[in-house]
Amino acid sequence: MSSITNLADHQLLSGNHAVAWGARLARPQVIPVYPITPQSPIMEKLGDFHAAGEIDAEVLTPESEHSAMAAAIAASLAGARVFTATASQGILLMHELLHYAAGGRAPIVMCNVNRTVASPWAFWPDATDSLSQRDTGWIQLYSETPQESLDSTIQAFRVAETVSLPTMVCHDAFYVSHAMEPVALPDQALVDGYLPAYDPEHFVEPGRGESFGYVIDQATFNRTRRDLDEAMARVPETLEEADTAWRELTGRSYGVIERYRLDDADTAIVTMGSMAGTARVAVDEMRAAGERVGLLKVRLFRPFPVAHVRTALAGIGRAVVLDRNYSPGLGGMLHQELKAALFGLNGSTPAVHGLLAGVGGVNVTPEKIRQFVGDTTDREPQPQSLWVE
Amino acid sequence: MQKIDLVDRDLFNPGHAACPGCQESLALRAILNTIGPDAAAVFPPSCGAVICGPHPYSSLQIPVFQTSLESAAAAASGLRRALNQRGKHDTTVVCFAGDGGTYDIGFQALSSAVERNENILYVCFDNEGYMNTGAQKSSSTPLHASTASTPGGKPSKKKDIIGILAAHGIPYVATAATGHMNDLIAKVEKSLTIEGTRFLAVLVPCLDGWGLPDDSGVSVSRLAVDSGMWPLYEVEQGHRYTLNHDNKTRPVADYLSLQKRYRHLDETQLAEVQAAVDQDWAQLRRRAAESTEARASG
Numbered sequence: 001m002s003s004i005t006n007l008a009d010h011q012l013l014s015g016n017h018a019v020a021w022g023a024r025l026a027r028p029q030v031i032p033v034y035p036i037t038p039q040s041p042i043m044e045k046l047g048d049f050h051a052a053g054e055i056d057a058e059v060l061t062p063e064s065e066h067s068a069m070a071a072a073i074a075a076s077l078a079g080a081r082v083f084t085a086t087a088s089q090g091i092l093l094m095h096e097l098l099h100y101a102a103g104g105r106a107p108i109v110m111c112n113v114n115r116t117v118a119s120p121w122a123f124w125p126d127a128t129d130s131l132s133q134r135d136t137g138w139i140q141l142y143s144e145t146p147q148e149s150l151d152s153t154i155q156a157f158r159v160a161e162t163v164s165l166p167t168m169v170c171h172d173a174f175y176v177s178h179a180m181e182p183v184a185l186p187d188q189a190l191v192d193g194y195l196p197a198y199d200p201e202h203f204v205e206p207g208r209g210e211s212f213g214y215v216i217d218q219a220t221f222n223r224t225r226r227d228l229d230e231a232m233a234r235v236p237e238t239l240e241e242a243d244t245a246w247r248e249l250t251g252r253s254y255g256v257i258e259r260y261r262l263d264d265a266d267t268a269i270v271t272m273g274s275m276a277g278t279a280r281v282a283v284d285e286m287r288a289a290g291e292r293v294g295l296l297k298v299r300l301f302r303p304f305p306v307a308h309v310r311t312a313l314a315g316i317g318r319a320v321v322l323d324r325n326y327s328p329g330l331g332g333m334l335h336q337e338l339k340a341a342l343f344g345l346n347g348s349t350p351a352v353h354g355l356l357a358g359v360g361g362v363n364v365t366p367e368k369i370r371q372f373v374g375d376t377t378d379r380e381p382q383p384q385s386l387w388v389e
Numbered sequence: 390m391q392k393i394d395l396v397d398r399d400l401f402n403p404g405h406a407a408c409p410g411c412q413e414s415l416a417l418r419a420i421l422n423t424i425g426p427d428a429a430a431v432f433p434p435s436c437g438a439v440i441c442g443p444h445p446y447s448s449l450q451i452p453v454f455q456t457s458l459e460s461a462a463a464a465a466s467g468l469r470r471a472l473n474q475r476g477k478h479d480t481t482v483v484c485f486a487g488d489g490g491t492y493d494i495g496f497q498a499l500s501s502a503v504e505r506n507e508n509i510l511y512v513c514f515d516n517e518g519y520m521n522t523g524a525q526k527s528s529s530t531p532l533h534a535s536t537a538s539t540p541g542g543k544p545s546k547k548k549d550i551i552g553i554l555a556a557h558g559i560p561y562v563a564t565a566a567t568g569h570m571n572d573l574i575a576k577v578e579k580s581l582t583i584e585g586t587r588f589l590a591v592l593v594p595c596l597d598g599w600g601l602p603d604d605s606g607v608s609v610s611r612l613a614v615d616s617g618m619w620p621l622y623e624v625e626q627g628h629r630y631t632l633n634h635d636n637k638t639r640p641v642a643d644y645l646s647l648q649k650r651y652r653h654l655d656e657t658q659l660a661e662v663q664a665a666v667d668q669d670w671a672q673l674r675r676r677a678a679e680s681t682e683a684r685a686s687g
């Protein structure tokens with residue numbers, strides 16, 4: 001593809017620095033942000049860019065994530081492009097305002113680094129933090145690699161601003177946030193062409209006579225939720241369009257979901273984030289051993305890409321879901337969402353096995369995944385998720 | 390009789406949802422019209438936020454963003470920064486919050502905004518309680534006042550928000566009262582000439598929450614000042630104190646006896662309130678005198 005020659009040299013970047021680059025290239029105008037492990041390198045890198053005059057943004061460092069998100073929403077509704085980042089306790093502290101952001105239709109982009117939530121206190125990869133925010137009205141993307149995190153950050157602005165919904169790009173603590181890999185940095189001009197300046201229809205502006213967030217009656221409130229629902233419904237196709245356009249410019253794309261060696265598979269491993277990378281290796285090994293196993297990577301988790309997963313899994317005998325997250329009393333959140341998404345596929349519904357694998361950051365190797373998948377062959381699928389190790 | 394120096398630019402519409410005689414709407418009208426049309430406002434939940442709406446109506450002729458109860462100062466900061474980015478440095482960003490949203494749940498965000506010296510005007514409508522939710526206590530409720538959550542009277546003193554903000558070194562902090570409109574208007578005008586965070590606490594006697602007749606707001610507000618319960622003063626750069634009404638002429642009993650929230654007070658409690666007011670007043674006068682001396686010698 002000729003446009004690949006537009007790419008600057010690859011740089012060795014961690015996932016977090018890749019996100020900071022993605023944000024920089026998107027030219028955010030306001031960046032309110034608060035540190036937390038393992039997000040802080042994103043904030044620090046953006047601070048370096050700012051200090052060096054390489055980004056022209058207002059950087060705010062308030063006393064908490066709660067205030068960071070409050071500032072982000074007001075700035076976004078005042079017509080600025082806004083980026084922030086957080087993790088773990090930080091996203092939980094934002095919870096109330098995540099609803100405000102989505103209800104207010106503020107297209108903020110935020111990176112969440114998936115880390116365990118206290119108590120007890122820990123720092124390991126686990127997506128319970130952002131998955132527990134799935135009902136707040138944010139679009140959620142989960143990323144497997146530093147390159148994908150950079151590309152997703154830029155795509156996220158395009159999607160968020162098209163449908164007027166806030167969007168989070170999530171990647172796993174350390175496995176992605178701190179792992180280094182050569183990352184292709186797109187040209188600024190390329191990104192500028194892909195992502196025009198933010199130009200919203202409605203914004204806070206003296207003389208415009210528009211106000212936001214007033215008390216409303218039941219019927220009007222109801223309508224705001226229907227509007228939100230319509231916007232959510234447009235997300236998969238909007239992401240597909242954004243992803244295709246990105247591929248045309250850079251040669252890279254990730255889809256709404258990714259089907260890896262799934263065409264003739266009788267078994268699909270279904271997972272998200274860095275676990276998809278490990279599962280990919282396991283799939284290759286099982287294929288080499290003659291087993292018909294493939295991978296379904298869920299990149300877009302909210303809205304849940306129901307149509308996509310139904311098409312991808314129809315007719316496949318078995319789906320083995322690997323959840324590195326835990327909802328007490330429910331189980332793995334991907335497992336539960338997937339089962340609901342497959343409802344009514346009738347004869348072609350796969351047997352769905354939900355496995356709680358790697359919760360709390362426990363290491364899951366390709367060998368382990370092969371074992372987990374093997375163990376499901378002579379087990380009836382259960383409605384609950386099963387702890388495995 | 391006093392003539393009020395307000396140029397009404399019709400920035401506050403009639404027909405809003407405040408209780409008849411509400412002092413908060415009176416203050417809002419004066420402040421909005423003093424700031425003028427090049428402004429954008431942030432309201433957290435409070436009586437003020439109700440007075441704004443309901444959607445699709447607006448009683449304010451400037452744009453408003455309503456944020457959460459804890460985040461008025463943070464949201465105003467975000468709005469400010471976005472307007473700066475869009476080249477609107479001259480637009481006034483004003484925050485209108487209640488005492489609950491300021492002294493209590495929103496204090497963390499306020500302290501941080503002041504520490505960053507965000508270029509915003511923060512107005513606290515101080516009605517000494519959570520009126521929107523049925524007149525419960527806040528940390529601004531004065532000693533012995535009864536509220537829905539302290540029916541026997543509040544056992545602790547009102548928080549000294551002005552002293553706390555002065556300790557931040559805030560460029561400008563002042564008290565005002567609806568019974569002294571020209572002083573209020575002058576303070577808003579002065580705040581508009583200052584860069585950085587400016588804070589104005591306006592006492593707004595709440596008819597419903599304090600147990601007052603509809604037509605008594607202004608006179609009760611004047612009594613609050615005359616009794617020394619709500620002294621009018623300002624502090625610049627955290628240390629230059631000026632008393633704007635150096636005339637404490639009435640016993641607190643004259644002020645308290647008009648309000649149902651103090652109906653249960655016994656003689657000892659009344660004496661306690663009077664003693665605390667006398668002490669605070671003496672300290673305030675001392676600070677103002679020291680500031681005058683410092684100015685004379687400096």
Ligand SMILES: Cc1ncc(C[n+]2csc(CCOP(=O)(O)OP(=O)(O)O)c2C)c(N)n1
Nearest residue numbers: 434435436458487488489490518519520521
């Ligand atoms: C997080 C949160 N907790 C509680 C409330 C309920 N609430 C709404 S307004 C209010 C009281 C506000 O009091 P104040 O700031 O003094 O304003 P006033 O109503 O007196 O004008 C409360 C507790 C809320 N909106 N948000």
Ligand code: SF4
Nearest residue numbers: 407408411436595596
């Ligand atoms: S409750 Fe008090 S402050 Fe609120 S509108 Fe009524 S009089 Fe005004």
Ligand SMILES: [Mg+2]
Nearest residue numbers: 487488516518
């Ligand atoms: Mg109040």
